[in-house]
Amino acid sequence: MISFSLLNGSSRPDAFFTLIKSSNYFFKWEYKKSSLKLEKKRITGHVLTFTEMKPVILVSGLLPYDSGKTFITTALGLTLKRRGLKVSVFKPISAHSLWYQYREFKRSLSRGVLFGRDVAIYMRMGLINEIDYGNPIDMLIGVRDPTRYKIIDKYLDEMSNTLENLLLLRTSIPGRRYFLVKKNVERLPNPLKREVLEGVKVFGNINEVSLEWTIRYLSSRVVEDIILRAFQKNWEKSDVILVESFSDALIPSIRLSKYVTKLIIVSPSRAYEYQGIKLRMFVENVRKTEFLTSSRFLSLFRAEYTLEVEPAITPVALQLEERLVEDIMGAAEECKQQ
Structure with missing residues (x-):
């Protein structure tokens, strides 16, 4: 039998551990040792526990x-x-460009849920049936107007950072929530700015947040739990x-x-x-x-x-x-x- 359960984990995000050695000898030895442990021990996590792989x-x-x-x-x-x-495809986190995936943005507005091209392909092929569980976190990324910059290198630097241009974030579990980084929307070229501000109204209640808040939120345990709850749904079916x-x-x-x-x-x-x-x-x-x-x-x-x-x-x-x-x-x- 497969069993899932909620566990009480630490309040901090998952810990990272220092790499003790990087030699081939270390990895070869640790690989064998870890394999032996995994064969004999139950695998557990903060959100899910199961006994079959x-x-x-x-x-x-x-x-x-x-x-x-x-x-x-x-x-x-x-x-x-x-x-x-x-078979289920699970794309926990996706980010897509408003400019380069404009057609998907328009389709998102018509369907009432934000999604990008990759997820559209999976849905069309029958590999994702429920978008909220197949793609629980999605980000719409904007572009900037180069004529507003005195130094073009600054424009190039800011355009190369995906999160710096985040416009809209969707999370789907337990229910859909949308977070709008209005400061970044204001930086869009004028026609796109108006279209985004009007278009996102179809998604219902929108929470206006800062970019700093959004980055902290994306690295929080809340988001980790959203991902694992969605993973559980895919696991079950x-x-x-x-x-x-x-x-x-x-x-x-x-x-x-x-x-x-x-x-x-x-x-x-x-x-x-x-x-x-x-x-x-x-x-x-x-x-x-x-x-x-x-x-x-x-x-x-x-x-x-x-x-x-x-x-x-x-x-x-x-x-x-x-x-x-x-x-x-x-x-x-x-x-x-x-």
């Missing part, structure tokens, strides 16, 4: 942009669905959960690491496959959040498998390695039989 595949990107996370995740999800498994990270972040929430059974880091032409134990060991020994990137992890750990990714016009046409698919299916079937 069904396949949870984390897909992370090596590059900040255009690594191919959504493409690979969609291809894998559709392949597993065709083989008869119940699925044989396999595919978790997509964001940008080049190794993992969207460190509290998910204890549930990941397989990590796939993707890039154009190549994907790197790891067992979840290596991810957990890395997360538990990293002190600074800026080190939690796919490139940092890749530089320290050798992949179990390196997969060749060929170009494809659509995710359906992408040929995945049969060994990977069979491995996930076998784990799912084994979990069903327990």
